[in-house]
Amino acid sequence: MIFRPKIWIKNVLEIDKEFLDKHNIKAMVLDLDNTLSMHGNPAAEIGVPEWLDSMRELGIPMRVVSNNTNKRVKPLAEKLGLPYCANGCKPLTFGVSRAIKQMGVSKKQTAVIGDQIFTDVMAGNFKGAISILVEPFHLEKTWTFRLKRKIESLIFKRDYSKLEVK
Ligand SMILES: [Mg+2]
Numbered sequence: 001m002i003f004r005p006k007i008w009i010k011n012v013l014e015i016d017k018e019f020l021d022k023h024n025i026k027a028m029v030l031d032l033d034n035t036l037s038m039h040g041n042p043a044a045e046i047g048v049p050e051w052l053d054s055m056r057e058l059g060i061p062m063r064v065v066s067n068n069t070n071k072r073v074k075p076l077a078e079k080l081g082l083p084y085c086a087n088g089c090k091p092l093t094f095g096v097s098r099a100i101k102q103m104g105v106s107k108k109q110t111a112v113i114g115d116q117i118f119t120d121v122m123a124g125n126f127k128g129a130i131s132i133l134v135e136p137f138h139l140e141k142t143w144t145f146r147l148k149r150k151i152e153s154l155i156f157k158r159d160y161s162k163l164e165v166k
Helices: 017-023 048-057 070-079 094-103 117-127 143-156
Strands: 007-009 027-030 062-065 110-114 130-134
Touching: 027 094, 048 062, 062 094, 094 110, 094 117, 110 117, 117 130, 117 143
Parallel strands: 007 130, 027 062, 027 110, 110 130
Antiparallel strands: none
């Protein structure tokens, strides 16, 4: 099913060598907002830079593909040392495809990781990659995001009630 993530985890920090081996993941396409950083926050979430370093040490190539603008994506992606693609148009697969091509890893061994079903998970599934859904680090307050979350929670029974709203 195109909406269903292959794997559902709490956040990227759960991904370690054991997880990568278990799911045969050799590369990662990462969403930015609410996956590596709170939406609009110029800094990454606590633990994310160290996690990225640990993935690099394992030799895992990574790219950011975000639907957000270059203005938002560039500073943080560069700070984190990650090649990136802004205006990624997920759930369309252009950005994800380009990232996978650049990393030179089979799509079947590439995880596409993000917090939104209608963009990240769908793009990963359309591409035939390993889709991984994470819970957002924080919930956004804007009504469009709230509406989207509401729809997601109704359809997929995602439970956001335990997450902190900032
Ligand atoms: Mg996101």
